Amino acid sequence: MTAISTPDLGQRLRKAERRGHLWAYALIAPLFIFVALSFLLPLGTVLLNSVYDPIIPDNLARTVRALDAWNGPRDQAPPEPVYAALALDLKEAVQEQKAGSIANRLNIEESGMRAIFMRAARRVASQEEGPWAPFFESADPAWAQPAVWGTIRNLSSPTHSLFFLSALDARRLPDGSVAAQPEDQRIHITIYLRTLGVALTVTLMCILLGFPLSYLLAHLRDKTANLLLILVLLPFWTSLLVRTTAWMVVLQKEGVINSLLQSIGLIAEPLPLVFNRFGVVAAMTHILLPFMILPMYSVMRQIPPSYVRAARSLGASPTTAFLRVYLPQCVPGVGAGALLVFILALGYYITPALLGGSTDQMISYFVADNMGRSLNWGLASALAAILLGAVLVLYAIYDRIAGPGNLKLG
DSSP states (O other): OOOOOHHHHHHHHHHHHHHHHHHHHHHHHHHHHHHIIIIIHHHHHHHHHTTBOOHHHHHSHHHHHHHHHHOOOTTSOOOHHHHHHHHHHHHHHHHTTOHHHHHHHHHHHSTTHHHHHHHHHHHHTTOOSOOHHHHHHHHOGGGGSHHHHHHHHHTOSSBOSHHHHHHTTEEEOTTSOEEEOOGGGOOHHHHHHHHHHHHHHHHHHHHHHHHHHHHHHHTSOHHHHHHHHHHHHGGGGSOHHHHHHHHHHHHSTTSHHHHHHHHTTSOSSOOOOSSSHHHHHHHHHHHHHHHHHHHHHHHHTTSOHHHHHHHHHTTOOHHHHIIIIIHHHHHHHHHHHHHHHHHHHHTOOHHHHHHOOTTSOOHHHHHHHHHHTSOOHHHHHHHHHHHHHHHHHHHHHHHHHHSTTTOOOO
16 A cells, blocks of 8 residues: 655645636536526626716716816806806717717706707807807896706716615705705605505415415315415416406406305395405515415424324413414514515505506516616616515514524523
8 A cells, every 4th residue: 555645645635625616616507607697797788877977077078177177156147258168069979970879868857958958069069169158038028047958967977876765765956955846746755655654455365374374284184285375376477467367357347256145145236346445455466475375384384283282282272282382483484485575565556557547556667667667767667676675674683583594482
């Protein structure tokens, strides 16, 4: 036998360990790349869009620098050099066909700015030289007001908090102060509260309906439980859009439920079951119920029946044994299912859009509306970022209360 020295053996072991680590990293690399491309990259883009807005500083660079150099009071119109800088920026924007995007961004911040800006943009090419202040004032008297310049100054930095202020029903005034939006424009906080209310209602309904079924599945014979579990999983094999459309058929005025109730004489007129909050909650509860049943079922299957029998043998009534012995051990499953259902319900879009009325739309509808119709991606990103932050806070609270080692049972 050839003796192997201790240093050579240690070196070979370290090389083998490094090869094992590299092989493990190579195995998880495809999954990491997939998660990064499908989740982390879009999430980072959303967070960036909520604070990064370079349209004004990139396209009105001379105007922004002139305003910074002047640095005068916000309650006064700027001097002639600022108007001259704006004229140069406008001529360049018209040549590069960027005036429309600049006007749209200004109009998002202050209604009416698009018309003011485009009116000056159409006339600036015909003006060769100054004085520029009278030219802009003749194009629109608003250029003599400090409010227009305050709006441009608020957008002069590529990073700002204006989208988050708008998402919280606030705005930055031309003088730089922060104030609440006009009362008829304060919608986002109401929508957030509505979203939380619907998500909580759906979560409670899933708990009430899912707990008895999970208890039944956990205490049946394996063959019967597996058969019933297949029925629980059947909705996963059907498209979400198909299930939502089916609920529209069931709940409409001439649908199955109203027809049945009228045929047996319980109602004389069809009940309004769709295009309202009831239809949204009913459909979302049906769709999300399996996400509540599966965590509770997996926990209940692990609870030894001998615990309840021991409590009964010590004199506890069936109700006491259930409430003080069995139910506390179900809390991790109930908590995990409730957290999963609540988070999924917060981001629902298709079901409220099809089954809800105008007062039943959730925050995801307005995120999609700002991205698709209003083209206000910054506000949509801010709304999504606030929702993400709320979910992370709720998860942190749940982990603090019900995390491993934190929950006291019994």
